[in-house]
Amino acid sequence: xxxxxxxxxxxxxxxxxxxxxxxxxxxxxxxxxxxxxxxxxxxxxxxxxxxxxxxxxxxxxxxxxxxxxxxxxxxxxxxxxxxxxxxxxxxxxxxxxxxxxxxxxxxxxxxxxxxxxxxxxxxxxxxxxxxxxxxxxxx
Ligand SMILES: [Zn+2]
Numbered sequence: 001x002x003x004x005x006x007x008x009x010x011x012x013x014x015x016x017x018x019x020x021x022x023x024x025x026x027x028x029x030x031x032x033x034x035x036x037x038x039x040x041x042x043x044x045x046x047x048x049x050x051x052x053x054x055x056x057x058x059x060x061x062x063x064x065x066x067x068x069x070x071x072x073x074x075x076x077x078x079x080x081x082x083x084x085x086x087x088x089x090x091x092x093x094x095x096x097x098x099x100x101x102x103x104x105x106x107x108x109x110x111x112x113x114x115x116x117x118x119x120x121x122x123x124x125x126x127x128x129x130x131x132x133x134x135x136x137x138x139x
Pocket of ligand 1: 063065066067123124125
């Protein structure tokens with residue numbers, strides 16, 4: 001049995017929001033997963049997480065460690081954004097010679113969160129997390 005993240009229902013709701021948004025129609029083609037991750041994990045996908053897990057939603061979910069108001073959206077060790085992006089890309093875009101819509105990648109990326117320990121924390125608890133090992137370049 002795989003783990004089910006407690007925010008999975010909300011994630012599904014956000015996926016529905018994505019499907020009806022007039023956005024993310026850009027298509028990507030002939031780009032390695034590594035290049036895609038390198039170019040976008042730090043900007044598009046960071047902003048996307050901020051959009052997906054709104055401040056209003058965070059207000060309802062205090063820090064999972066100490067119960068103070070949460071401020072940070074936390075991907076656990078080994079479940080960082082680039083890792084989830086890679087899982088999503090392998091699942092929905094195995095053949096990079098065929099075009100894929102950004103929306104489909106973002107939806108798959110959000111879906112990947114449902115089996116992770118993704119959570120919300122206050123600034124102090126987030127800072128106290130063990131540091132992830134430096135991301136190694138894949139090329
Ligand atoms: Zn805390």
